[in-house]
Amino acid sequence: EVQLLESGGGLVQPGGSLRLSCAASGFTFSSYAMSWVRQAPGKGLEWVSAIDTSGAGTYYADSVKGRFTISRDNSKITLYLQMSSLRAEDTAVYYCAKATNPVGAFDFWGQGTLVTVSS
C-alpha cells in the first residue's frame, strides 16, 4: 500500500523558514517523480514544486521560485521542501504527491501538513 506521510508544518513568523518532509512507503520511491502541492484555507489546489527521480531536475511555481527548494533522499525514501522568506500568502496545507509514470498526474497524495505564516 502506497503511503505518503508529511511532517514539519507549524506556525512560523513572516520571513522565517521551515522544512517539510514526506516519508514514502509501499512503492519504489526512486523510480517516481514527486511534487508538493498546496491549498490555502478555503481555496483551490496550487502546484508548488516538482523533482525528477534522481533529484537533478527541480521545478518551481513562479510564486515560490527563489524561496523554496525541493530535494529528495532516495536512500531515506524521503522528499523535502525547504521554505524560506515565508509570507502570509504561503499559509496552506502542503501535500506531498507521487507522480504517475509517465508523468502527467498525481496518483497518490499524503494527508497534508499545515503551514501557518503569521506574527
Added chain:
Amino acid sequence: IVLTQSPATLSVSPGERATLSCRASQSVSSYLAWYQQKPGQAPRLLIYDASNRATGIPARFSGSGSGTDFTLTISSLEPEDFAVYYCQHRSSRPPVYTFGQGTNLEIK
C-alpha cells in the same frame, strides 16, 4: 496554460447525471486529469490522460475531450460523490502543473 472550470457550483440530485467542464486556454492534447476532493481530505485521482480511469475508480466516472475542451461525467450520482472536482494539466517545457479552480458538486 490556464484551465477554466464550469460551473463553479453544480447542484444535482442523487441518481442523476452530473456533467463538469474544463476548458484550456490552449491545446493540451489529451494530457488532462481529474481529481475529487472531499472536506478535510487529500485529493483523489479519478481520470488521467482525459479518459482513463485511475485504479479503483467506479465506472460511473468517465472523462472525455481533447484539445481545449474536456468533460467529467458522473452517470448516476451516489451520496459519496458530492465533493469538489479539479482538472489538472502538466506542461512539458518547462514542467509546470496547472489546476483549474474547481467545481463544487452539491446535493440538490
